[in-house]
Amino acid sequence: MLCLPPRGGSNDPTSGHHRRRRPARRSGARRRGRRLPARRRPRTRPRPPLLVARADRGGRRRPGRRRGRLRAAGQAEGLPGHQAGRRSRQLAAMRRRGRPGRRRVARGELRLVEEFADALEPSPRAGVVVGVVGGNGGAGASLLSACLALAASRRKLRTLLVDADPLGGGIDVLLGQEEAKGARWADFVSREGRVSSAALQAALPAFGELTVLAFHRGEVEAIPPGAMRSVLEAGRRGFDLVVVDLPRHVDAAAAEALSRASSTLLLVTADVRGVLAAAQVLGEIRRHTGAVxxxxxxxxxxxxxxxASLDLPCAGHLADQPRLAAALNKGDLTLIDRRSVLGHFCATLLTDLMAA
Known part of the structure; x- marks a missing residue:
C-alpha cells in the first residue's frame, strides 16, 4: 500500500498565495514551492493523504466505507485484485437496484455459529440417517420406510420419518395421519441454513416417539437441496434415527439426502424386469453414495x-405380509405388530442398522 502526500486543492497550505514561485532551473522542469513554517500556515484542516490499494493502483478516489465493505466481500470470495474490484462494482449495482448482495461468511465464523447453536440445543444426539428407495414401481419402499420408523419408535428411539418423494401417495397416509396438524414440506422449502432440532420436532406432527415430515395435498413444490440439508442436519442432531423415503428418480434433494445417508436400502423384486429396473436406479444412486x-x-x-447381477450385498428378505392390503386401506399400520412377518423383519433390520 502506498501513501501519497496531499497536493493541491483549496485547503492545501502550499497552494494559491501561500506558494512562492521561483524560476525553474531548466526547461520543462517542475516548479516547486517552498513549504512555509508551521507558525505561518493558515489554520485550515489539511486534506488527508491518498491511500492507493493494490487493487486500485493508479486510482485517485478514496474508497468510502461502503466501497470498503464491498471490496472486502470480493476478497472474501478468493478473487484476484482486478476481479475483486469488478465484483465490488457488481455488488454496488445490486445495492442501487434494491437487491443487497449477500456477504459470504468465513468458514471460521460459520463454525463458531454452529458451536454456539450446538451448545444451546438440549442434549444433542448423533442420529443415523437411512435412505429407502424402490428398485421398481410398487416394490414397497414407502411401506418399508414407515414400518422401519414404527419399529424404531416402539423401541423408544426418537425417530424422524421424512417423505422425499413429491409424487408419492404421502407417507402420512400410510400411517393414517394425513389430517394431523403440523408443518409440511411447504413450510420448509424456503428455509436455508441451520434449523433447530427442537423447533423442528415441535413444528411437525408427532405420534409418541415418531415425528413425520410429509407433503401437502394438491400442487407439490420441489424440495430445494438447502432445505433437505437443513432438515437432515437437524434430524441428525435431535433424533436417534432418520428414515428418508426416496424417489426412484434422483433429483437434487434426493441427491442431497443420499450423500448424507449412513446407509441406503434398495428394494429389489426377484424377477427379470425388477432386476433390470433396479440396475437403472442403482446406477443413479451410486453417483451420490457407496453405502447401498x-x-x-x-x-x-x-x-x-x-x-451377482447388481453386485450388492443382501441386507435381508422381505416376505409378503398377509392381510397387508386391508391394513393399508384402513391406514392403520399398528395392526402389523412385532410378531408379524413385516414387523419381525423391520426389528431385525433395525438392529443391524443401528449397530453399523
Whole structure:
C-alpha cells in the first residue's frame, strides 16, 4: 500500500498565495514551492493523504466505507485484485437496484455459529440417517420406510420419518395421519441454513416417539437441496434415527439426502424386469453414495443371481405380509405388530442398522 502526500486543492497550505514561485532551473522542469513554517500556515484542516490499494493502483478516489465493505466481500470470495474490484462494482449495482448482495461468511465464523447453536440445543444426539428407495414401481419402499420408523419408535428411539418423494401417495397416509396438524414440506422449502432440532420436532406432527415430515395435498413444490440439508442436519442432531423415503428418480434433494445417508436400502423384486429396473436406479444412486444394501422381495430368481447381477450385498428378505392390503386401506399400520412377518423383519433390520 502506498501513501501519497496531499497536493493541491483549496485547503492545501502550499497552494494559491501561500506558494512562492521561483524560476525553474531548466526547461520543462517542475516548479516547486517552498513549504512555509508551521507558525505561518493558515489554520485550515489539511486534506488527508491518498491511500492507493493494490487493487486500485493508479486510482485517485478514496474508497468510502461502503466501497470498503464491498471490496472486502470480493476478497472474501478468493478473487484476484482486478476481479475483486469488478465484483465490488457488481455488488454496488445490486445495492442501487434494491437487491443487497449477500456477504459470504468465513468458514471460521460459520463454525463458531454452529458451536454456539450446538451448545444451546438440549442434549444433542448423533442420529443415523437411512435412505429407502424402490428398485421398481410398487416394490414397497414407502411401506418399508414407515414400518422401519414404527419399529424404531416402539423401541423408544426418537425417530424422524421424512417423505422425499413429491409424487408419492404421502407417507402420512400410510400411517393414517394425513389430517394431523403440523408443518409440511411447504413450510420448509424456503428455509436455508441451520434449523433447530427442537423447533423442528415441535413444528411437525408427532405420534409418541415418531415425528413425520410429509407433503401437502394438491400442487407439490420441489424440495430445494438447502432445505433437505437443513432438515437432515437437524434430524441428525435431535433424533436417534432418520428414515428418508426416496424417489426412484434422483433429483437434487434426493441427491442431497443420499450423500448424507449412513446407509441406503434398495428394494429389489426377484424377477427379470425388477432386476433390470433396479440396475437403472442403482446406477443413479451410486453417483451420490457407496453405502447401498439390497432388500430382496420374493420372485422367480434366486438371491445369488440377483446379488451377482447388481453386485450388492443382501441386507435381508422381505416376505409378503398377509392381510397387508386391508391394513393399508384402513391406514392403520399398528395392526402389523412385532410378531408379524413385516414387523419381525423391520426389528431385525433395525438392529443391524443401528449397530453399523
Amino acid at each position: 444394501g439390497m432388500v430382496l422381495r420374493p420372485g422367480v430368481l434366486e438371491e445369488s443371481v440377483v446379488a
